[in-house]
Each structure stands twice: as C-alpha cells, then as structure tokens.
Amino acid sequence: MLSLKDRFDLLEADLLADPPRFIMSRDLPFALFRYDPSSADENEWTVRKYKDLLATRVANRLRRRIEQVSLADLFWQSIKDSEGIEAIIEMEKDHGFEAAEKQVNRYLSDHDFRSLCDLLLDRVRSLPADSAFLFLTHATAFAPGAYRISSLLEQLGGRLRVPTVLFYPGTWSGTLNYMGLRSEDQSLGSYRVKIYGRES
Numbered sequence: 001m002l003s004l005k006d007r008f009d010l011l012e013a014d015l016l017a018d019p020p021r022f023i024m025s026r027d028l029p030f031a032l033f034r035y036d037p038s039s040a041d042e043n044e045w046t047v048r049k050y051k052d053l054l055a056t057r058v059a060n061r062l063r064r065r066i067e068q069v070s071l072a073d074l075f076w077q078s079i080k081d082s083e084g085i086e087a088i089i090e091m092e093k094d095h096g097f098e099a100a101e102k103q104v105n106r107y108l109s110d111h112d113f114r115s116l117c118d119l120l121l122d123r124v125r126s127l128p129a130d131s132a133f134l135f136l137t138h139a140t141a142f143a144p145g146a147y148r149i150s151s152l153l154e155q156l157g158g159r160l161r162v163p164t165v166l167f168y169p170g171t172w173s174g175t176l177n178y179m180g181l182r183s184e185d186q187s188l189g190s191y192r193v194k195i196y197g198r199e200s
Contacts, residue, residue, distance in 0.1 A: 001172075001197075002197070003041070004035060004041055004042050004046065004047070004050065005050070007033065007035075007196045007197055008050050008051075008054055010196060011031070011033060011054065011165065011196055012054055012057065012058065014031075014194075015054075015058050015062075015133060015163075015165075016058065016061060016062065020133075020163045022163075022165070022193075022194040023163060024192045024193060024194060025192045025193075027157050027158045028153065028156060028157050028158075028160065028192070028193060029129075029160065029161065029162070029163045029164060030153065030156070030160070030163075030164050030165075030166070030193045031164070031165045031166070031193055031194040031195070031196065032149075032165075032166050032168045032176070032193055032194070032195045032196065032197075033165055033166070033167050033168060033196045033197065034168045034169075034170055034171075034172055034176065034195060034196060034197030034198065035047045035167065035168070035169060035170075035197060036169075036170070036171050036180070037140060037169040037170075037179065038180055044140065044169070047167060048137070051068075051135065051137070051167060055068065055135060058133065063131075064131050064132060064133060065127070065128075065131060065132040065133070066132070066133050066135060067124065067127055067132055067133070067134050067135070067162075068134075068135045068136075068137055069120065069123055069124065069134065069135070069136055069137070070137050070138040071116070071136055071137065071138050071139050071141055071142070072138035072139075072140070072141035073138070074116055074119045074120060074123070075108065075116070075141040075142065075146070075147075076141075077114065077119055078104075078107045078108050078113065078114045078115065078116055078119060079104060079107055081113075081114035081119075082107040082113040082114050083107070083113075088100050088103060088104060091103055101144075101145060101146050104146045104147075105145075105146055105147055108142075108146065108147045108151075109147070109151055109155075115155070116147065116152060116155075117152060117155035117156055117159075120136075120152075120156075120160075121156075121159060121160065124160075124162055127162045128162075129161035129162050129163075132162050132163075133162070133163050133164070133165070134162045134163070134164040134165070135164075135165050135167065136164060136165070136166040136167065137167050139166065139167065139168060139169055140169050140179065142178070143178070143179045143181060144179070144181050144182070145181070145182060148178075149166065149168060149176075149178065152166075153193065168195075168197075172195075172197060172198050176195070176198075
C-alpha cells in the first residue's frame with residue numbers, strides 16, 4: 001500500500017496536469033482520496049495538514065482557486081433546514097437511535113427536504129469549472145450509517161462540473177469500507193472515479 005505522502009504526491013501531480021488527470025468522466029469529474037482515520041500515520045489531523053498544504057501549493061502553482069467544503073457543515077445544515085435538530089432529538093427519545101438516523105438519511109437523500117446534493121450544488125454554483133478545484137472534507141460526519149458516499153456520487157452525476165476530490169475516511173480490502181464500519185456499495189466502481197488509496 002502506498003504511504004499517505006505517496007498518495008498526496010500522486011494527487012498533486014494529477015491536479016497540476018492539464019487537464020487534471022484524475023477525471024475519468026465528464027459527467028462526474030470526481031476522485032476519492034482514501035485514508036484510514038484509525039491509523040496513527042493517517043489520522044484526521046495529519047490528513048488535514050497534508051490537504052491544506054496541498055491546496056496552498058496547487059493554488060500558488062496554477063493560480064487556481066481551491067474551494068474546501070465541509071460535508072459536516074452540510075450535514076448539520078440539512079437537518080436544521082429540513083425539520084430542525086429538536087425534531088431529531090425527540091425522534092431519538094421516542095423511537096431510538098436507528099429511527100433518528102434513518103430520518104437523517106431521508107433529509108440528506110430526499111430532494112423534498114434539504115438534500116446533501118442540493119446543498120452542495122448550491123454552495124459551489126458560482127465556482128468556475130475551468131479555474132477551480134473543490135475539496136470535500138469531514139466525511140466522518142456520516143458515521144455510523146447516516147449516509148452513503150455512493151448516494152452522493154449517484155445524485156451528482158451530470159450535475160457537478162468543478163473537478164472535485166472527496167477525502168474519504170475508510171479502509172480498502174477490495175472495496176471501500178467507510179470508517180472501517182461498513183462496506184460501500186460494490187457499484188461505486190461503476191461511477192468510474194479514481195480512488196487514491198486502493199492500491200494493494
């Protein structure tokens with residue numbers, strides 16, 4: 001398995017290429033950068049440091065804007081804008097954690113509420129596709145089972161034009177395993193996105 005630094009070096013080279021080398025589909029100009037948040041060498045704080053340094057170097061080299069969006073912020077915004085945090089607290093009190101988590105999944109997935117996809121697209125609508133990169137961070141907010149990253153990719157297909165890297169907390173054992181808790185859909189591979197950190 002390549003080291004964290006080696007993976008960041010590969011990502012940097014791909015970001016600096018013209019066009020960016022990680023883009024495998026015009027309908028989904030997307031890559032996943034996998035790291036293991038339980039590893040001493042790849043913990044959340046180390047990844048954030050590497051990511052921020054990478055963003056600075058790429059922005060300076062290319063004069064290209066790097067927009068970083070916290071998925072944790074969008075997670076809480078979805079709950080707040082849908083029915084409010086108090087409604088989820090009451091649901092958990094009355095029906096348990098699993099029922100509350102299932103309702104949060106509806107907020108994040110259903111366009112009748114404030115879905116994660118819609119919130120993200122609203123946030124990046126003004127970003128120029130030819131002179132910006134988007135980094136999606138803090139995906140740990142979905143643990144243990146509030147949302148699947150594959151759902152986001154499915155909903156973004158054909159709608160996101162800005163080259164995007166999602167920093168994915170999990171392990172790799174032939175498929176992505178979110179936070180080491182659950183496997184992502186096997187169909188993730190069908191979205192044809194590059195995954196940094198799937199090397200064995």
